[in-house]
Amino acid sequence: MLFPSFEFLFLFLPITFFVYAFLSKYKWFTGAKVTLILASIVFYAYWDYRYLLLIFFSIGFNYIVGKKLKDNPNKKLLTFGVAMNLGLLTYFKYVDFFLENVNWLTGASIPLLNVALPLAISFFTFQQIGFLVDAYKGRVADFRFTNYVLFVVFFPQLIAGPIVQHKDVIPQFKRKETFQINYKNLTIGLFVFAAGLFKKVVIADSVALWATPGFDEATSLTFYEAWGSALAYTFQLYFDFSGYSEMALGLGLMFNIKLPINFNSPYKANSIIDFWRSWHMTLSNFLKDYLYIPLGGNRSGKLRKYRNLFLTMLLGGIWHGAGWTFVIWGTLHGLYNVINHSFRDIKKRLQLKTGAMETAATQIPEIKSFISIQAVFTNAVARILTFIAVIIGWVFFRAETISDALKVLKGMIGLNGAPFGTLDYLPQGSLELTVLLGLFLWVNFAPNTIEFSQRLKPNWNWALLISLLLITAILFINRKAEFLYFQF
Structure with missing residues (x-):
């Protein structure tokens, strides 16, 4: 069941919210919580009921292991629990990729298993690995089974994140005010959901019509065709995934659950470091807390820091998919991060040496003005270079x-020349280029949805805006599309 579907918008969501609100009104908070659990299970089963057995096993296994780790922190048990989770993920996601490469390297003909990828396995696996590690370290205080189940299956974030840590949401399940109607949260949540829905079905699905032919249909691309296709996908992915994440945040708020923000204007980043602090933020935080820091982080010198950065990004790339393209993407971002951190480390050392002289120089008005202009220019160049590096990765x-x-x-570097208009189904007309330029300006200068929602006031202007977003989005729902991150 997709968020942008008539079944979800006009059947699943109204029924779930009505039952939740009815039980909350009469202060049957346990009933309201169970309603969300059952609704989430129905939401997940709608895709394929056969996946239920796996997610039930995963929940039961990790809950039992987590509880034992809390009572008796045992490193062998933790290793077993993490290995079981990674083993399931590896089997369902990577076994055929592994067999394909064994056949290619050895010339063997081992038959592929054709294992179907269970929906959301990457997301609920990572969530529960984090839970086990924190239980081992004594960071988990609440082990009520209903709270744990809701933490894993809560339908707004179940399918494609954000990757939620137990400390983000389980404490909210213990508060009575969570299971009461909050009209402020309901209004803000409805706006954020409407904005995310608009982003997905009106923008992302529209530019997908320009991106897909360039990657999947054309045999060769000219300079304009290649850049048009790459930019179209760059914006498709942004508005698709940020749109989904905002719908998840909005739905959570409607039920008084505050989920972590996953996007903070990542295309405004002036460096790859800043990009990863604002793109898929919950994945970045997970990789930092449960991979980069356990590898040693920056505690053992610069070379090991760079090694740990590279390995973290490489494994992050592999997490996204079983394919060499994802390995290359992770490798690229590993190299980007190493170069970026190396540059910052060198810059810090130079600033320490010249700091006193620069401070004195900035007291001179002419120099101060020059430095300000230079900073604006430097930031603009840094943002453009970062954006180009990200596009190459995409x-x-x-x-x-x-x-x-x-x-x-x-095509992007001009090896096929730069004739204009050779393939009329690719984005190179004045309308398409205007739209792509408009989207570039939007993601670089406009406030994001979360910033915009902070201005929300309960009046007719906001009601009209929310209504227009929802009505426009509903008119576009008939087009066939899926969220890009569902495949991960």
Whole structure:
């Protein structure tokens, strides 16, 4: 069941909210909580009821292991619990990829298992690994089973995140005010959901019509065609995933659950470091807390810090998908981060040496003005370079094969020339280029949805805005589309 579907908008969500509100009104808080659990299970089963057995096993196994770790912190038990989770994830997500490469390297003909990827397995696996680690470290205080189940299956974040840590939501399940109607949260949640729905079905699904042919259909691309396709996908992915994340946040707020923010204007970043602090923020935090820091973080010198950064991004790339394109994408961002951190480390050392002289120089008005202009120019160049580096990475992220990625990159550097209008189904007309330019300006200068929602006031202007967003989005729902991050 997709959020932008008539079944969800006009059947599942109203019924779930009505029952939740009715039970909350009569202060049957346990009933309201159980309603959310049952609704989430129905939501998940709607995709394929056969996945239920796996998620039930995962919940039961991790709850039992987590409780034992809390009572008796045992490193072997923790290792067993994490290994079981990663083993399931590896089997369902990577076994065929592994067999394909064994066959390619050895010339063998081992038959593929054709394992179907269970929906959301990457997300609920990561959530529960975090839970086990925190239980081992004594960071988990609440082990009520209903709270744990709701933590895993809560339908707004179940399918594609945000990746929620127990400390973010389980304490909210213990508060009575969580299971009461809060009209402020309901209004803000409805706006954030409407904005996310608009982003997904009106913007992301529209520019997808320009991105898909360039990557999947064209045999070669000219300079304009390649850049048009790459930019179209860059904006498709942004508005698709940020749109989903905002719908999840909005739905959570409607039920008084505050989920962590997953996006904070990542295309405004002036460096790759800043990009990863604002893109898929919950994944970045998870990788930092449960991979980068356990690897040693920055505690053992610069070289090991760079190694840990590279490995973290490489494994983050592999988490996204079983394919060499994702390995290359993770490798690219690993190298980007190493270069970025190296540059910052060198810059810090130079600033320490010249700091006193620069401070004195800035007291001179002419120099102060020059430095301000130089800072604006430097930030603009840094943002553009960061954006281009991200786009190059997205080419591999989107391409089905390495050859498809190279096809796009060859066009982007002009190896196929720059004739205009050779393939009329690609974005190179004045309308398409105007739209892409408008989206570039939007993601670079406009306030994001969360910033915009902070201005919300309960009046007719906001009611009209929310209504227009919802009505416009509903008119676009008939187009067939899925969220890009569902495949991960």
